[in-house]
Amino acid sequence: MKVIPFWGCMIALKYPQMEKAVRYSMDKLGVELVDEPRFSCCPDPIYFKAADKLTWLTLAARNIALAEEHELDIITMCSGCTSTLCEANYHLKKDPELREKVNKSLKAIGREFRGTINVRHVVTLLRDDIGMEKLKHSIERPLKDVKVAIHYGCHLLKPSEIMRVDDPVIPKILQEIIEITGATPINHKEYLLCCGKACQDHELMLNMSADVFESIHASKADCLGLICPTCFDSFDLGQIRVARKVNKEYNLPVIYYFQMLALAQGASLEEVGIKYHKILPREFVMKLQRSGELAAV
Amino acid sequence: MKDKKSTNMKTIDYSFRERLNKVLGGFGHNYCYQCGACVADCPTHRHLDEFNPRTIILKALFGFEDELIGSDSIIWNCTNCYNCHERCPQEVSPIEVIIALKNLSIEKETNPPVVLNIVDRVKKTGSTVSLTELAQKRRAELDLPSYKMDCIDELEKLFKLREML
Numbered sequence: 001m002k003v004i005p006f007w008g009c010m011i012a013l014k015y016p017q018m019e020k021a022v023r024y025s026m027d028k029l030g031v032e033l034v035d036e037p038r039f040s041c042c043p044d045p046i047y048f049k050a051a052d053k054l055t056w057l058t059l060a061a062r063n064i065a066l067a068e069e070h071e072l073d074i075i076t077m078c079s080g081c082t083s084t085l086c087e088a089n090y091h092l093k094k095d096p097e098l099r100e101k102v103n104k105s106l107k108a109i110g111r112e113f114r115g116t117i118n119v120r121h122v123v124t125l126l127r128d129d130i131g132m133e134k135l136k137h138s139i140e141r142p143l144k145d146v147k148v149a150i151h152y153g154c155h156l157l158k159p160s161e162i163m164r165v166d167d168p169v170i171p172k173i174l175q176e177i178i179e180i181t182g183a184t185p186i187n188h189k190e191y192l193l194c195c196g197k198a199c200q201d202h203e204l205m206l207n208m209s210a211d212v213f214e215s216i217h218a219s220k221a222d223c224l225g226l227i228c229p230t231c232f233d234s235f236d237l238g239q240i241r242v243a244r245k246v247n248k249e250y251n252l253p254v255i256y257y258f259q260m261l262a263l264a265q266g267a268s269l270e271e272v273g274i275k276y277h278k279i280l281p282r283e284f285v286m287k288l289q290r291s292g293e294l295a296a297v
Numbered sequence: 298m299k300d301k302k303s304t305n306m307k308t309i310d311y312s313f314r315e316r317l318n319k320v321l322g323g324f325g326h327n328y329c330y331q332c333g334a335c336v337a338d339c340p341t342h343r344h345l346d347e348f349n350p351r352t353i354i355l356k357a358l359f360g361f362e363d364e365l366i367g368s369d370s371i372i373w374n375c376t377n378c379y380n381c382h383e384r385c386p387q388e389v390s391p392i393e394v395i396i397a398l399k400n401l402s403i404e405k406e407t408n409p410p411v412v413l414n415i416v417d418r419v420k421k422t423g424s425t426v427s428l429t430e431l432a433q434k435r436r437a438e439l440d441l442p443s444y445k446m447d448c449i450d451e452l453e454k455l456f457k458l459r460e461m462l
Contacts (some may be wrong), residue, residue: 011427012425017435019439019441021440035444037447038451039448040423040452041419041424043425044419045377047378047411047412047415051413053320053456054459054462062451154378159390168383198376199341199376200409204374208376248353271439
């Protein structure tokens with residue numbers, strides 16, 4: 001299977017450990033990644049869309065058109081990129097008038113949006129194309145005894161009629177793919193809450209994140225598992241600010257799902273760049289190491 | 298027409314609809330019957346009482362322009378979670394109305410500066426996050442391919458075309 005990865009700027013330039021983990025897992029699963037060096041920013045679905053919807057759509061259409069030239073689907077690893085590219089693909093396929101408008105601009109650079117490919121978040125590739133059986137077979141060192149609090153983030157699931165990933169009210173996909181790694185997923189009280197990153201008022205963002213931390217704290221999970229680099233930003237680096245605000249140390253490590261998967265598939269902590277994280281208590285790292293070693297025996 | 302702030306009386310301005318409908322590409326928000334399904338699940342509303350998607354839609358329909366797209370408007374605290382979009386029984390999609398209001402705020406130049414900084418960065422570098430030495434170092438440590446984003450020429454042309462529109 002071949003797909004085109006759309007890394008986006010947040011993963012490639014801020015959290016390259018996530019890119020590394022996805023590459024590691026995809027290699028293990030026999031998925032060939034065809035990199036496209038001409039992609040631009042998706043562009044960002046919050047500020048760029050708010051500034052100029054038509055240019056936002058045009059740049060997204062250009063990215064999709066580049067993948068169309070390869071006749072391969074795009075897989076996205078960042079929920080922001082997923083939001084922009086899925087939405088653009090959906091509307092441009094559905095609305096001929098809009099497509100004509102955008103294509104008029106793309107013509108100037110010799111490109112055209114044709115509507116011939118799909119854009120999909122990488123977790124749907126695991127579930128729907130690779131399949132749970134094959135995924136299970138790729139696990140070498142199950143992450144036993146690791147309790148993972150799930151955090152979905154917003155744009156994997158919503159708008160649900162565009163994303164079509166899972167039921168937005170009772171989603172299961174993360175629970176299923178976390179279970180495969182041998183870890184125990186926990187649907188804590190606020191597992192569907194937003195991280196708050198897009199709010200202008202910084203206090204608001206901290207309050208929303210604090211709700212998530214309180215919920216996870218009560219669930220007694222060892223770590224927070226997620227699939228969005230923006231949520232990671234809010235919960236890893238952001239945790240220091242939240243802790244200061246509420247005067248409470250959560251010490252909650254945050255792990256991108258593919259870091260977890262790659263570890264279970266045999267990658268070392270070094271290989272998935274765990275040392276770049278801000279919050280990573282020693283006991284947790286030891287638990288990860290121990291769980292891997294025990295399973296290997 | 299402006300709000301008559303001195304007497305606390307507000308004037309309905311239906312002409313605002315024309316502008317909003319144009320950026321929204323429709324008038325679906327007219328079907329809002331103010332049920333408030335969008336409010337209960339709004340994470341911003343949970344922490345900020347004044348942020349209320351239901352009243353934002355009502356104000357948009359009444360054309361309370363200054364409140365919605367004046368400087369420091371509350372609309373910029375929308376967290377873009379799409380819960381309101383999922384809950385709305387009338388397919389109003391409050392979040393898309395809020396984004397359209399943001400588009401109008403940009404036209405009026407009442408937006409927070411960060412918004413256009415991001416567009417500028419994409420224009421200049423093709424990306425929202427800047428390429429730093431630290432990122433390059435980490436990519437090398439992780440044995441990742443060097444980072445490429447070969448798009449500036451094409452983006453420049455597209456941005457220029459947009460300016461002529």
